[in-house]
Amino acid sequence: MEKKVEQFDVVIIGGGAAGLTAAIYCGRARLKTLLIEKSLIGGLATYTNEIENYPGFPDGTTGLELMDLFHKQAKKFGVKFKLTDVKGVTLEKDKKVVETFRVNYEAKVVIVASGGKPRLTGAKNEEDYLYDKGISFCATCDAAANTDKTVMVIGSGDAAIEEGIFLTKFAKKSYCICNARSRKDGL
Ligand SMILES: Cc1cc2nc3c(=O)[nH]c(=O)nc-3n(C[C@H](O)[C@H](O)[C@H](O)COP(=O)(O)OP(=O)(O)OC[C@H]3O[C@@H](n4cnc5c(N)ncnc54)[C@H](O)[C@@H]3O)c2cc1C
Numbered sequence: 067m068e069k070k071v072e073q074f075d076v077v078i079i080g081g082g083a084a085g086l087t088a089a090i091y092c093g094r095a096r097l098k099t100l101l102i103e104k105s106l107i108g109g110l111a112t113y114t115n116e117i118e119n120y121p122g123f124p125d126g127t128t129g130l131e132l133m134d135l136f137h138k139q140a141k142k143f144g145v146k147f148k149l150t151d152v153k154g155v156t157l158e159k160d161k162k163v164v165e166t167f168r169v170n171y172e173a174k175v176v177i178v179a180s181g182g183k184p185r186l187t188g189a190k191n192e193e194d195y196l197y198d199k200g201i202s203f204c205a206t207c208d209a210a211a212n213t214d215k216t217v218m219v220i221g222s223g224d225a226a227i228e229e230g231i232f233l234t235k236f237a238k239k240s241y242c243i244c245n246a247r248s249r250k251d252g253l
Pocket residue numbers: 079080081082083084085102103104105106107108109110111112113114116117118119150151152153179180181182197198204206207208
């Protein structure tokens with residue numbers, strides 16, 4: 067079956083904070099803009115109930131609330147949203163193509179804002195404790211929630227040590243765990 071083709075000035079892949087910010091700028095610049103998100107508009111930030119470092123929110127806010135505001139602001143500027151998975155892109159030619167199950171979107175510009183995925187250690191039952199259930203991936207985000215607790219940073223690169231040092235300002239005790247296998251295993 068021949069796929070439907072639709073045309074835009076800009077297609078943004080990913081509806082997290084980065085994609086929505088790009089959408090607000092593109093929409094406000096009066097570019098015909100499409101944002102494609104495969105799961106939840108708002109991305110990773112929607113996993114947190116407490117965002118305290120965003121300017122303009124002296125009492126803090128939740129990830130869902132903040133991302134809902136980003137979404138509303140982008141919609142206000144006429145950005146179109148499509149909930150589907152991007153299956154492929156062709157970026158070499160002037161006319162870029164973003165491929166989804168039913169439609170191929172052609173655009174002058176494609177912005178990839180598909181985010182990052184935290185790398186897990188593979189420890190037993192780890193999946194049950196992710197994000198705000200005990201295992202965090204961002205000290206800047208979650209250090210305050212660990213005030214006066216004992217925390218453990220797993221990893222051995224610069225980032226792990228930086229996170230560990232940051233945590234010392236909040237946690238009662240901060241351990242940094244590394245072993246000789248870390249580098250080989252990519253931890
Ligand atoms: C528990 C938790 C607490 C946090 N707390 C804070 C905080 O307090 N303060 C702070 O500043 N930051 C915080 N963060 C970090 C913040 O959430 C991230 O920095 C932010 O989400 C990154 O935004 P992003 O748009 O780059 O990526 P993401 O939010 O990961 O968004 C990328 C989006 O792209 C979509 N996508 C990927 N591939 C495709 C595809 N093929 N087709 C269509 N869509 C696709 C994904 O579904 C996703 O929605 C926290 C994160 C977590 C998990």
